[in-house]
Amino acid sequence: MNNNYAIIDIGSNTMRLVIYKQGVSGRLHEVQNVKSIARLRNNLNEDYVLTEEGIAKLISTLRSFQKVVDTYTIHHLSCIATATIRQATNQHELVELVKQEVGWDMRILSEEEEAFYGYLSVVNSTSIEEGITIDIGGGSTEITYFEGRILKYSHSFPFGALTLKSLTSDYSSKEASLEGIRVFIQSQLQTLPWLINKRVPVIGIGGSARNMAQIDQNKKAYPLAGLHQYEMSSEDVTGIITELASLDHERLEKVEGLSKDRADTIVPAMCVFEQLMKEVDTKCFILSRKGLRDGVFYELLSRKSNHNLYPNVLEDSLVELMHEYNLSAPHINHRRLLSKKLIEEVAKYGIDLLAEKDMRLLEQACIVYNLGKYIDAESSSQHSFYLLANRTIDGLSHKERLTLALAASYKNKTIFKQFYKPYKNWFTKQEKKAIVLIGSLVKFVYSLDATGRQIVEDVKLEFLEDRVQLMIYCNEDPSLEQYQAEKQKKHIEKALHRNIELQFIS
DSSP states (O other), rough: OOOEEEEEESSSEEEEEEEEEEESSSSSEEEEEEOOOOOGGGGTTTSOOHHHHHHHHHHHHHHHHHHHTTEEEEEEEEEEOOOOHHHHHHHHHHHHHHHHHTTTOEEOOHHHHHHHHHHHHHHHTSSSSSEEEEEESSOEEEEEEEEEEEEEEEESSSHHHHHHHHHGGGGGSHHHHHHHHHHHHHHTTTTTTTTOOOOOEEESHHHHHHHHHHHHHHTOOOSSOTTTTEEEEEEHHHHHHHHHHTSSSHHHSSSHHHHHHHHHHHHHHHHHHHHHHHHHHHOEEEESSOOHHHHHHHHHGGGTTTSSOOOOHHHHHHHHHHHHHTTHHHHHHHHHHHHHHHHHHTTTTTOOOOOHHHHHHHHHHHTTTTTTTTTTTTTTHHHHHHHHTHHHHHTHHHHHHHHHHHHHTTOOHHHHHHHGGGGGGGOOHHHHHHHHHHHHHHHHHHHTTTTTTTEEEEEEEEOOSOOOOEEEEESSSSSSHHHHHHHHHHHHHHHHOOEEEEEEEO
């Protein structure tokens, strides 16, 4: 079955072709991404007609995209256009021309649709329940507010990174230009009363937000890979604006993390993020790597289900990992069951080993524990940590992803310290202790199913005067499981501060 999807995004600054492949869980994964800096916005004349030069750029770029598309078998292709084509008075002529020259139906998104797709991409790729999204294009800026994952308000401003850049020519100095742009943006944002003092995260979408995050990661020598759900503070944003505003164009083009084609628009775009955070009264900026194009496909793929929100973003991501690394569902479910029973048995004696949030981590770690064996069984722990820490997992923040990587790769304290060392300032002592305990628990219950037969049916725990007795009920000969469990019980003994006596009962 063919499951490739293609989308052509005709923006004001860039034109982009992205090809996705649909995974087992139904989610789309990017396999090709081609960008062209067309800057069609600069080819809108005073009457808002896209000039012959702009039309030539549009058609020639689409033809080059078509050659790439033709190398794939495509199940569905979408060709969408945003602010510049939407604002062009000759848009109907452009739609007919694209159909005639390339054979594609160009869909011009309304302001409401463009804002909606940005919101949809965020709520279907993160676990954020309430927030403000912002997508700065070349010719427009879309802002939404959602609560309980439901869209409440949206607005599209008729200015973007390129139009804001054009304002800078009205001022005599860089300082005056920067202040003028800030005042203009503030006046525009204050027309939306539903933004003011919301005190929720601002989630940035699109190339300007992505470049800002890349610059920040390079400045900090950020140790994790990936941009999706990367977090910045308001001080981070203002600090980068101050630094970049002091550079000439030549030096801007050399800034690590900044694309050359955005060197002249990044500061005006970042001023929008800065002022929006002030109006919302938040210090938290989160980057969403998923944006308009993803939102279009989220809607397309959800048409049969009559609702366009994934019920559990993180669960879908973990299911995708299970399929990708051939993890056994029966083995995983058995680990989850045994770990839960073990926690319940300890709780009978008034000992709460884990807080509620830690119990969620335990569940997640049971799912992806030891996934690195897919690459190499001997160095499974190292591969498990690297794979989980350095790939996007929709629904997890960067710290949550790192926490899961540490717990699901746990082998012993020596190796844990190696993985943990570069990130020790990320965690409190209590958080570190919880991660070690969770890793130990998962490793122990993994040993109870060492042969993958799920022969352990139940566990019972009894606190005696000088030790803890753990009775393990099995439906077959448990000698292989017993050997592994005896090796791993020391980690649980440290958590309970008592020796554990294992008793396997057939």
